[in-house]
Amino acid sequence: MKRNTGIAIGVAVVIGGALLAAVLTAGDGPVGGGGVLGQPTVSGNQLVQFSAGGGDAAIGVAAPGLVGQDFSGAEVRIGGDGRPYGIVFLAHWCPHCQAEVPLVQAWLDEGGLPEGVDLYSISTAALADRPNYPPDTWLEQEGWSLPVLADDEQGTAARAFGLSAFPFWVFVDASGTVVGRTTGELPIEVLQTVLERL
16 A cells, blocks of 8 residues: 555656646647547546546546557557556647657667556547647657557547546556556656556
């Protein structure tokens, strides 16, 4: 329990600076969009929408499971396998996502992902009339190597995890329990520490 509290506190420290930038980017439109879409299926209960204005009610709650497709139609499963993991939700038009992706990829290329921990990405809010469309081309150009689950037009995957702004990070321990959520650009050293503690 102390370890999970430490992770939650570590994630909370980042929220202050990241929240303002993420909120300025989030917009008021729908979570989903009309771009490269999948058909995710959610198992379990939806998490409450994330808010940085106090304690996160999702900490200590079972994370929903997701089954969907990547951009090529191959199946992507997130959760339910007894392994700890993190998820980053990305929008192709979000400048903070565009800044974060190459930094995370460079860290992955250097072998930064701790052994025994999985990291996934979810492409959501795909909109053909927004910059940097389509998301599959953007991520391919960045050399993105994480599994990508493509969200649907309704933002089913994003809503299941309580997304409120981009990028949106969720961390889940081996028991399937949420131990942290945050929005905005996450410094690589913080990402490394949080994943190591999972």
